[in-house]
Amino acid sequence: MSALHLTVDGAVATLRLDNPSKLNALTVPMLEALDAHCATLERSPEVRTVIVTGTGDKAFCSGADIAAWGPMAPFDFARHWVREGHRIFDRLARLGKPTVAALNGHAFGGGLELAACCDIRVIAPSATLALPEADIGIVPGWSGTQRLARLLPEPAVREMALFGRRIGAERAVALGFCAEVAEDVGAAARAIAEKAATLSPRAVEVAKYMIQAGVGEDRAALIEALGSGMIAASADRAEGVGAFAEKRKPAFPGR
Secondary structure, rough: OOEEEEEEEOOOEHHHHHOOOHHEEOHHHHHHHHHHHHHHHHOOOOOOEEEEOOOOOOOEOOOOOOOHOOOOOHHHHHHHHHHHHHHHHHHOOOOOOOOOEEEOOOEOOOHHHHHOOOEEEEEEOOOOOEHHHHHHOEEEEEEEOHHHHHHOOOOOOOHHHHOOOOOOHHHHHOOHHHHHHHHOOOHHHHHHHHEEEEEEEHHHHHHHHHHHHHHOOOOHHHHHHHHHHHHHOOOOHHHHHHHHHHOOOOOOOOO
């Protein structure tokens, strides 16, 4: 049975793709679990950082399970697979906690797009990155031509998507997509996550929002969220809410 598990150890949560017979390919239940787990993590103050990894040492994630989407009619494929998957991946990318992808093996197609949703990535020496969709007559659908193109140089994305070439671990670091190559990616990711967990949670969250807005990730919502957070801390807001509750005209102090 394919699954996506959530475990919490202290301040660090781990999301683990568990479909080893298909190289951790993503299924509908796994996508639904990712969506639900992200909602849980967003509302869990005890969790300060999140690691995303896969089962085994062959693949982090080989992409989307063809058996899950292959039989779909074209419009169902576009509406229910591509758009829904995109929405769920966006939810991970916009999580208000720092995320670490531990690439224990190859990250292909949707698996590479999943890794791109995380804030930092560590990669095993034998792991490679690829966008092999053209091999089966489709195109990247979960931000491979969008978010990934912001994280990698355009020629590297073209190399994978248009020419079917793979990028190795050392080159992934040289290109800035991965932070380091590690023999034990789990331990390396854990060390990064634990360090992040010692930092100010609110400062890290706001810094992440600012960076996301800077690169165009959900910019409109983030600008309003940051502005709303500022005004929510003001005496004017407290006076306005109090006056409404007491059915009187507010006297705003301007601070």
